[in-house]
Amino acid sequence: MVICVYTEDRWDDILAAVASVRSQSWPALETLVVVDHNPALLRRLAKQYGDDGAGGAGPAGRPGSPVSPVSVLANAGPRGLSAGRNTGIAASSGEVIAFLDDDAVAERDWLLHFASAYADPRVMAVGGRTEPVWESRRRPLWFPEEFDWVVGCTYRGLPPGRVPVRNVLGGNASFRRSAFTVAGGFASGIGRDGHRLPLGGEETELCIRLTQAMPEAVLLIDDRAVIHHRVPAARERFGYFRTRAYAEGLSKALVARSVGARAGLASERRYTTRVLPAGVARGVRDALLGRPGGAGRAGAIVAGVAAAAGGYALGRVRAYRGGGRYAVAEVPGSAAPGGARPEEAGP
Secondary structure (H helix, E strand, C coil): CEEEECCHHHHHHHHHHHHHHHCCCCCCCCEEEEECCCHHHHHHHHHHHCCCCCCCCCCCCCCCCCCCCEEEEECCCCCCHHHHHHHHHHHCCCCEEEEECCCEEECCCHHHHHHHHCCCCCEEEEEEEEEEEECCCCCCCCCCHHHHHHHCCCCECECCCEEECCCCCCCEEEEEHHHHHHHCCCEECCCCCCCCCCCCCHHHHHHHHHHHHCCCCEEEEEEEEEEEEEECHHHHCHHHHHHHHHHHHHHHHHHHHHHCHHHHCHHHHHHHHHHHHHHHHHHHHHHHCCCCCHHHHHHHHHHHHHHHHHHHHHHHHHHHCCCCCCEECCCCCCCCCCCECCCCCCC
């Protein structure tokens, strides 16, 4: 179990995330809290959980233990979420590695639902459903459910139940250790790295790379595996919505460069041609019926698509000019060379 953290501003959220893991009905073998280049936070968490903070794994637990042990360690790679996750993978000892965002709490049976899916040996990754917890206590009237991925949550358009998917969402996900042996770790240069733009896409790139290397692999989302993700007031604003959509376009350009545009944009084609037009139609209908927020939601969908398309176009230009660096990390036993650039495939 890996939780990546980076700022003391989320102190209470971090403690709540760890507590939710330690109270699971299916106990985690261990909980690894990986601190992203923040020595003060590293020391504070090490003191909180009685770990020396030097990066060593704590005492091993096992299913049936009352709580999982917590170890605190520093990100051993470059700044960013991908390297933090890779640090957790390398330090972990379980055969299945789960990831939880540092500003989310998991429901009690979250890991139980993950564990049950791995009874099928073909299953290499399982994700869950992420519900938003709005700081203002309710969803902004203009904010379309089709764009809940903007705030790191499950969006309208994903199929219900336990179903195969192209990729899981990284803040509520699990992988077999052998998935990283086959495909390598998360790619640095894709996703959050401490810069101003809220990038993403690192889990998408990994999942596509995994299924390219292992076509028989099954990736699932189980909507019973629920976490609740805090959405601060700053992310409820249209400015963040537009910036995040633009950054997603940039990220998708990197993903497409890594794994090919056909694979990298397969799910997005259905989303933009079916899910989003239906969302605009609902918004227009609600506006005509005098229901609050309908026009705003329709407009936000159009603006979000335009921002993402602009980011993608710029990202593709940068990629062809040699910008947008990324590298696949080697994890213990990985078949991918450490620091190597993944094989490029054009559109």
